[in-house]
Amino acid sequence: METRSQLSGTQDGRHLAWRAAALIVLALGSACGGGADTDAADTAQAAADRALREQISAVMTAAMADHHLRALIVRVTVDGRDIATSALGESMAGVPATTEMHFRNGAVSFTYMGTLLAILAGRGSLDLDAPISTWLPELPHASEITVRMLANMTSGYADYVYEPQVLVGTDADPFRQWRNEELLSIGVSRPLMFTPGTNWGYSHTNYLILGQVVEHLTRRPLAMVMDDEVLRPMGLRNTASSTTAAIPPPVLHSYSSERRTFLQIPAGEPFVEDSTFWNPSWTTVSGAVQTTDITDLATTAEKVGSGALVTPALYAQQVGNRLVGLGERTAACPVCSPITADRGYGLGVLLLGKWIAQTKDFAGEGGAMAYLPERKVAIAVVTTLRPEAYDKGGAASNPSMPVMRRLGALLAPDQPMGPR
Known part of the structure; x- marks a missing residue:
């Protein structure tokens, strides 16, 4: 449960949320004025925006x-209008974090992939319910698993991320360049976690395969297809794929203690290492390993959440919570979980109540984005951690989601962002 001090620092949380909601209504409503009321409306909107920025x-x-953050970067927009774009803390010692800094976007690339699939399906170039044996007949269970099952995480393929080869391999050499073929081999060589379509389990293996399906279908490299079909049409200027661990300057640096146990660092001994340029090639298919900035992250939330690039029918499929009631944790699938009305999954997007969202967590750097269609509110958050954020074993939670939830409660107090 959030306390008053956690939400506002000094003000009553419920009063703050009510006042913020009123300010948003004023800010949105004032844009509808005209004629002699234009100047007054502009003044009222500016005052509302200013008050909201302060909160x-x-x-x-x-x-x-609260979260022992080294850096926090946030962008909030309402109907595309910049309400607040701000950075606190440091990137490195003595180097302030700025809103121009670049960082990895992690699973946001899954959201782009889901959008790409919806675009291709809307054109008639792709049948979401076609078996993946159409393009990759050599894969185990390829005739039983469809494109849609991969995209909505109901395929049953095991997640290679949790296999010893990857867990130990990334700890032993965080700069290692992983190949699609070796990751795919690890993922599909394991038994299915469940019969395809009967449960829900998050698996990076799904999107690794989807990237290869897109390349077979389009006969073009995935990065080029994503750029032409998704990134450029969204107007993203600072989001790009890379085949290396490079990040364009200026760079938001991250620090991690997660290798403490592997390196056998005693619990009482201070330990943190610069993880900025650890290689993310193991996280997804080549061509979808990307970097971005806070402006592009918020724009992505808005474009995906509003269905700007896809047909209405495919938008409904991408962001519709169609799996409610499916999913349960089992002995064969400890990573499985139930889909509910307030926590679901579409095609590459998290569905948190009425918010359309995505998160990322890699090497001490967290991120989250969300969009509320009925209010046209977009939120983007990125975080890095101080050493105090890590426990004795070197583990830490991703604080970007709770920060985003606080902002969501401020902007739309009557629309909770998923389960509490």
Whole structure:
């Protein structure tokens, strides 16, 4: 449960949320004025935006202390209008974090992939319910598993990320360049976690295969297809795929203690290492390993959440919570979980109540984005951690989601962002 001090620092959380909601209504409603009322409407909107920025700043300041953050970057827009774009903390010692800094976007590339699939399906170039044996007949269970099952995480393929080869391999050499073929081999060589279509289990193996399906279908490299069909049409200027661990400058640096146990660092001994350029090639298919900035992250939330690039029918399929009631944790699938009305999964997107979202967590750097269609509110958050954020074993949670939830409660107090 969030306390008053966690939400606002000094003000009553319920009063703050009510006041913020009123300010958003004023900000949106004032844009509808005209004629002699234009100047007054503009003045009212500016005042509402300014008050909302102050409250967002208060949430950010509280979050820095609550979550032991080294850096926090946030962007909030309403109907495409920049309400707040701000950075707190440091990238490196003595180097302030800025809103221009680049960082990895992790699973946001899954969201782009889901959008790409919806675009291709809307054109008639792809049948979401076609078996993947159409393109990859050599894969185990390829005739039983469809494109849609891969995209909505109901295929049953095991997640290679949790296999010893990857767990130990990434700890032993975080700079290693992994190949699609070796990751795919690890994922599909394991028994299915469940019969395809009968459960829900998050698996990176799914999107590794989807990337290869797209390349077979289009006969073009995935990065080029993503750029032409998704990134450029969204107007993203600072999002790009890379085949290396490079990040364009200026760079938001991250620090991690997650290798403490592997390296046998005693629990009481201070330990953190610069993880900025650890290689993310194991996280997804080549061509979908990407970097971005906070502006592009918020724009992505808005474009995906509003269905800007896809047909209405495919938008409904991409962001519709069609799996409610499916999913349960079993002995064969400890990573499986139930899909509910307030926590679901579409085609590459998290569905948190009425918010359309995505998160990422890699090497001490967290991120999250969300969009509320009925209010046209977009939120983007990225975080890095101080050493105090890690426990004695070197583990830490991703604070970007709770920070985003606080902002969501501020902007739309009557629309909770998923389960509490």
